[in-house]
Amino acid sequence: MxxxxxxxxxxxxxxxxxxxxxxxxxxxxxPQLSESLDHILSAMERTYGGPLAGLDRRAKQSVVRTLEARGAFAVRHGVETVASALGVSRFTVYNYLNREKGA
Incomplete structure (x- = not known):
């Protein structure tokens, strides 16, 4: 980390x-928690074989689930950082999070 x-x-x-x-x-x-989030995102890019922004919707939802389990959204500006890495809006990240809670 x-x-x-x-x-x-x-x-x-x-x-x-x-x-x-x-x-x-x-x-x-x-490290500062924000630096840890950058490390986690880099590791996920290696896992998925490239930039997270290039993933399809289902894979991005999976990434958000994994990041939520790791506490990524407890970090200040975590949603914004993840949204940027995924190439989506903050609103989309919140939708992915809310979808999981509703399921």
Whole structure:
């Protein structure tokens, strides 16, 4: 998901410091959630073999289901980011989400 390992001496307050036998040994810098969404979208493009905008409607709906399960829409501007990647409007993404909830 794009995490970075950093020396404990360079750890920031929002990094996760890992300890071994009582000694801090390593810090993990987690990416911002928006960066994680970009990583997820890139992985989905690799899975589908190309840009998500080129998929048919059914495949795009499947992508939205997968992204919803991964929490993509909890990220600020997540709907807009996904809509752009899929080459559809925000309204279409909301329709896909609502369709799933109604099914």
């Amino acid at each position: 794009g995490a970075e390992l950093v020396d404990v001496g360079r750890a920031r307050p929002d990094d996760v410091v890992l300890a071994w036998e009582g000694q801090d040994v390593l810090a993990v810098r987690l």
